[in-house]
Structures are given as structure tokens and as C-alpha cells.
Amino acid sequence: MTKQTAGRTDILLPQLAESLVSATIGKWLKKPGDPVEQYEPICELITDKVNAELPSTVEGTMLEIIAQEGETVPVGSVVCVISTADATAAAGGVGNEGEPAPSSATAVDTASNGAAGASAGRPAPGAASVVTDENAPMRGRYSPAVQQLAQQYGLDLTRIAGTGLGGRITRKDVLQAVEHGLPPAAVQAPIVQQATFAAGTGDFARAPLSVRTTGLHLSETPAIPKVEVEGQSLGGRNEYILDVTPIRNTIATRMRQSVAEIPHAWTMIEVDVTNLVLLRNKLKDEFKKQEGVNLTYLAFVLKAVVNAIKDYPIMNSVWAVDKIIVKRDINISLAVGTEDSVITPVIKKADQKNIAGLAREIEELSRKARAGKLMLDDIQGGTITVNNTGSFGSILSYPIINYPQAANLTFETIVKRPVVIQDMIAVRSMANMCLSLDHRILDGVICGRFLQRVKENLEGFTLDTKLY
Structure with a gap:
């Protein structure tokens, strides 16, 4: 939304969703005097439902910031002013009510996330030279998916040219760099030594052990709530005040409502996922090449849960x-x-998707969530919650039910353990599954049978299981 006068354009807070009447300015990405491109994000918006970036509707120079960081403003209010004295023509003209009328070439480039950037004079994605383009304001902002790929292939992101909006590096850029044989980063992961016992010598030898990661997708500069020192408290200790964001306030309200209204009960089973581990290891590399996304255990878990719900729709x-x-x-x-x-x-109509489709949905929704790109429709309509707490090493958890749903299921980390099979000890890949249930609707018997069906579905995966 804009309101344009001669030489300047007022950027208004848009209607992000029908039920939202205001938003909080989270962080300004531009400051007065900075050049602003059309469709370039200028600030981050925080609501009680989703976070979003506010793009500029015109090209020009940031003239004045009206709404400060942390300030909550109603829809339609002016948040900043952009000088457009020399930029109106470059923006492709102005349409009705001051809205810009982008050319088809601009629209295509934006929709494709800048996939055709190389033809516009940008360096080739696989170029093995350090990128120092000052006209790429998004050059240093990496999504979690891009960071994960770079870590996986040992690439230095400063040596990859970005074709995304504002010079941002996309997953496609990283994959093309891999295909072009870009040299790995100079800094390699450290080798952790593991003590192994040398039989017959009574000594322990040192053997290399591959480095394990936590599985967390943390950004390069994690978002940390603003901390202010209140002053000296009793005993000479300082007090730190954290501002409660709208999202944190919504989480607190819903969690309190869930615990207050829903009589929680909890149960857990363990699952032998040895065959699932073998299946995923067999298919993950080929799937990554073909689909461009990771084949995670969670996709198989969701398929097992969906099939179990078909048998126990309650x-x-x-x-x-x-x-x-x-x-x-x-x-x-x-x-x-x-x-x-x-x-x-929310993965809508998950029962109509195969394992490959679920994997794509997981990748897309996770990427959008961590980048703050979720729309209101993306978080509405859920009927049951599944959480992969094993991604950060948890082996046992007690989830709070996502109100007003009836159940919340967690898949814990996979651990190799000795188990007894037909009076013989074997080393198997085992995982716990924990279920919180609304005891007004569900009882132990039905939930026990449901979990057993999920267990049977997970243990029923074989090397012949198809993804499509």
C-alpha cells in the first residue's frame, strides 16, 4: 500500500490477513539514505499469527522512518517515506491509487526468485570468484536451507554468485555450484578422536570419528529478543527485561488455554526403525538429486501416522x-x-500425498517458517500435530496439545541399542514415540492401539518400499 505525492511515496502498512488489524515493526532492513529497489524488503513485520517482510512498492531512496522498531501500528498507517523523485519512471509508472505497475519482466524475475539473474548481467551461479557486488543488498543473508547445503558440500558461500532477489543466494545457486565443481571451503570440520580398545594389547588406540551435528537449522545470526538492563535489584544483582513479542504472547495464551482446558494424558512406545534407516540411506542421495530436497525420517513418520489415523479416525x-x-x-x-x-x-490433506510429496511439503513449510515467509493459510486448519523432537537429540518428551486438537505426537531421536530378539541380543536402531492426548475424547485403549498401528507401519517399511 502506498500514498504518493510529488517526489515522495508514503509506504502504508498493508492488510496482511482479514482478521489482522495491526502489526509490530520487528526490524528495519533499510535506514534513511539507503537506496531501495522495487519489491525489495524494507522491514520485518511481526503479528500474532505470522511474521512477514514488507516489500517496497517503488524504487527510490529511504527518506524517513515513521514507525520505529517495536512499535505496533494499525493497518493503513504510514510506516516510512521513500523519495521517488528520480525513480518513478524506472519503476514502470504508477497505477491506480499510487500502486506501481511492474513490467512483465520484473514480475517474472520476482516470481522465479531471480532464476534468470545470470542473463541480466549477474555472474554465473557456479563462478568460483569472490562476489563483492555492492548492488546486492541481500547478498549476505542466507536461508537455513542454503546454509545446510553449503555445510553438507563444504562450500564457501562468499564464492557463490546469488541469482535471487537483491543478490541473495538460492538453493539452486548452491546446487549449480556443486555441479560446476566449486572448490570446498578452506575451513574443514574438525576430526573428533574416539578411543578404541586394541584387542590383546591392553591399550586404547585413537581412531577418527565423523563429526555429528545436532540437526538444528540455526541461522547465521540467530534472532534473540532485545534485552534491557532494568537496574540494580536487591542483593546487587541486575535484572534483565525481555520484551514479549506478539508471537510469544500468542504462544503463551494458547499454551495456557491448552493446559487449563484439556485434561492431558501421556503414553509412549518404542519402535524398531532399523529397516527404515536402511531404506532412507538407500534412497536419500538419489532423491536429493531428483527432487532437490532432503528425504528425512519425518516424511516416513507422517506417512505411518496418516495411515494409522485412517484406521482410528477418532x-x-x-x-x-x-x-x-x-x-x-x-x-x-x-x-x-x-x-x-x-x-x-499445516500439511493439508496429508492422506492424499505419497512419501515424496510429504518430503517436499516438509521442506517447503520448514523453509518458509524459518524465513518468516508463512502466510495465514499455511498455519490454519490443522487436525493433529506431529513434532520431530529427535532432530535435536531428545529421547523422551511430553508435548502440550496444540489447542483445540486432540493429540500431539513426537518422534524422538534414533539410537542404536542392544535389544532381545527371539532370546538373542542384536543391535538395532530404536526410537521412542510419545503421545499427548485429550482425555475428554481419547482413552488409553484407543491411543495404545493407534500407537501400535503407527509402530507396525514404521516397522513395515522395507527396501522395496516406494516413495511415489
């Missing part, structure tokens, strides 16, 4: 005081942890 329900509403569509809320909150984007 798990897909909500409490409505004098009735229980059983949902026809299986919409799985996927708990995604960011640096400062937990967001639950």
Missing part, C-alpha cells in the same frame, strides 16, 4: 462441549522450531 477430532467433531481431512500440523518461537504450519 484421533483426528476436536472437543465441542456437547459433541466430538471428527475431521474428514487429515491436516497435519508440523511443529517447526525457530530461534525464538515454535510455529505449526
Whole structure:
């Protein structure tokens, strides 16, 4: 939304969603005097539902910031002023109500995330030279997916040219750099030594051990709430005040509502996922080349859960005081942890997707959640929540139910353990699955059978299982 006068354009806070009437300015990405390109993000917006970036609708120079960081402003209010004295023509003209009318070439470039950037004079994605383009304001901002790929292939992101908006590096740029044989980064992961016993010598030898990662997708500069020192407290200790963001306030309200209204019960089973580990190891590399996304264990877990819900549809329900509403569509809320909150984007009609489709949905929703790109529709309509707490090493957890759903299921980390099979000890890959349930709707018997069906589905994966 804009309001334009001669030589300057007022940027207004848009209507992000029908039910939202205000938003909080999280962080300004531009300061007065900075050049601003059309469609370039100028600030981050925080609402009680989703976070979003506010793009500029015109090209020009940041003239004045009206709404300060941390300030909550109503829809339609002026947040900043951009000088457009020399930029109106370059922006392709102005349409109705001061809105810019972008050319088709600009629209295509934006929709494709700048995939055709090389033809516009940018360096080739696989170029093995340090990029120092001053006209690439997004050059140093890496998404979690890009950082993960760079770490996986040992690449130096400063040596990759970005074709995304504002020079930002995309996953496609990294994959093309791999195909072009870009040299790995100079800094290599350290080698951790493991003590191994040398039989017959009574000594321990040192053997190299591959470095394990936590599985967390942390950004390069994690978002940390602003901390202010209140002053001296009793005993001479300082007090630190954290501002409660709208998202944190919403989380607190819903968690309190869930615990207060829902009588929680909890149960757990262990699952032998040895065959699943072998299957994923067999398929993951080829799947990555073909689809461009990771084949995670979570995709198989979701498929097992969806098939179990088909047998026990009461798990897909909500409490409505004098009735229980059983949902026809299986919409799985996927708990995604960011640096400062937990967001639950929804995989709609998950029962109609195969394993490959679920893997693509997981990758896309997780990427959007961590980049603050989720739309309101992405987080609505969930009927049951699944959380991969094993990604950060958890072996046992007690999840709070995502109100007003009836169940929250967690898949814990996979650990090799000795187990007894037919009176013989074997080393197997084992994982726990924990279920929190609404005891108004669900009882131990039905949930026990449901978990056993999930267990059977997970243990039923074989090397012949198809992804499509």
C-alpha cells in the first residue's frame, strides 16, 4: 500500500490477513539514505499469527522512518517515506491509487526468485570468484536451507554468485555450484578422536570419528529478543527485561488455554526403525538429486501416522462441549522450531500425498517458517500435530496439545541399542514415540492401539518400499 505525492511515496502498512488489524515493526532492513529497489524488503513485520517482510512498492531512496522498531501500528498507517523523485519512471509508472505497475519482466524475475539473474548481467551461479557486488543488498543473508547445503558440500558461500532477489543466494545457486565443481571451503570440520580398545594389547588406540551435528537449522545470526538492563535489584544483582513479542504472547495464551482446558494424558512406545534407516540411506542421495530436497525420517513418520489415523479416525477430532467433531481431512500440523518461537504450519490433506510429496511439503513449510515467509493459510486448519523432537537429540518428551486438537505426537531421536530378539541380543536402531492426548475424547485403549498401528507401519517399511 502506498500514498504518493510529488517526489515522495508514503509506504502504508498493508492488510496482511482479514482478521489482522495491526502489526509490530520487528526490524528495519533499510535506514534513511539507503537506496531501495522495487519489491525489495524494507522491514520485518511481526503479528500474532505470522511474521512477514514488507516489500517496497517503488524504487527510490529511504527518506524517513515513521514507525520505529517495536512499535505496533494499525493497518493503513504510514510506516516510512521513500523519495521517488528520480525513480518513478524506472519503476514502470504508477497505477491506480499510487500502486506501481511492474513490467512483465520484473514480475517474472520476482516470481522465479531471480532464476534468470545470470542473463541480466549477474555472474554465473557456479563462478568460483569472490562476489563483492555492492548492488546486492541481500547478498549476505542466507536461508537455513542454503546454509545446510553449503555445510553438507563444504562450500564457501562468499564464492557463490546469488541469482535471487537483491543478490541473495538460492538453493539452486548452491546446487549449480556443486555441479560446476566449486572448490570446498578452506575451513574443514574438525576430526573428533574416539578411543578404541586394541584387542590383546591392553591399550586404547585413537581412531577418527565423523563429526555429528545436532540437526538444528540455526541461522547465521540467530534472532534473540532485545534485552534491557532494568537496574540494580536487591542483593546487587541486575535484572534483565525481555520484551514479549506478539508471537510469544500468542504462544503463551494458547499454551495456557491448552493446559487449563484439556485434561492431558501421556503414553509412549518404542519402535524398531532399523529397516527404515536402511531404506532412507538407500534412497536419500538419489532423491536429493531428483527432487532437490532432503528425504528425512519425518516424511516416513507422517506417512505411518496418516495411515494409522485412517484406521482410528477418532484421533483426528476436536472437543465441542456437547459433541466430538471428527475431521474428514487429515491436516497435519508440523511443529517447526525457530530461534525464538515454535510455529505449526499445516500439511493439508496429508492422506492424499505419497512419501515424496510429504518430503517436499516438509521442506517447503520448514523453509518458509524459518524465513518468516508463512502466510495465514499455511498455519490454519490443522487436525493433529506431529513434532520431530529427535532432530535435536531428545529421547523422551511430553508435548502440550496444540489447542483445540486432540493429540500431539513426537518422534524422538534414533539410537542404536542392544535389544532381545527371539532370546538373542542384536543391535538395532530404536526410537521412542510419545503421545499427548485429550482425555475428554481419547482413552488409553484407543491411543495404545493407534500407537501400535503407527509402530507396525514404521516397522513395515522395507527396501522395496516406494516413495511415489
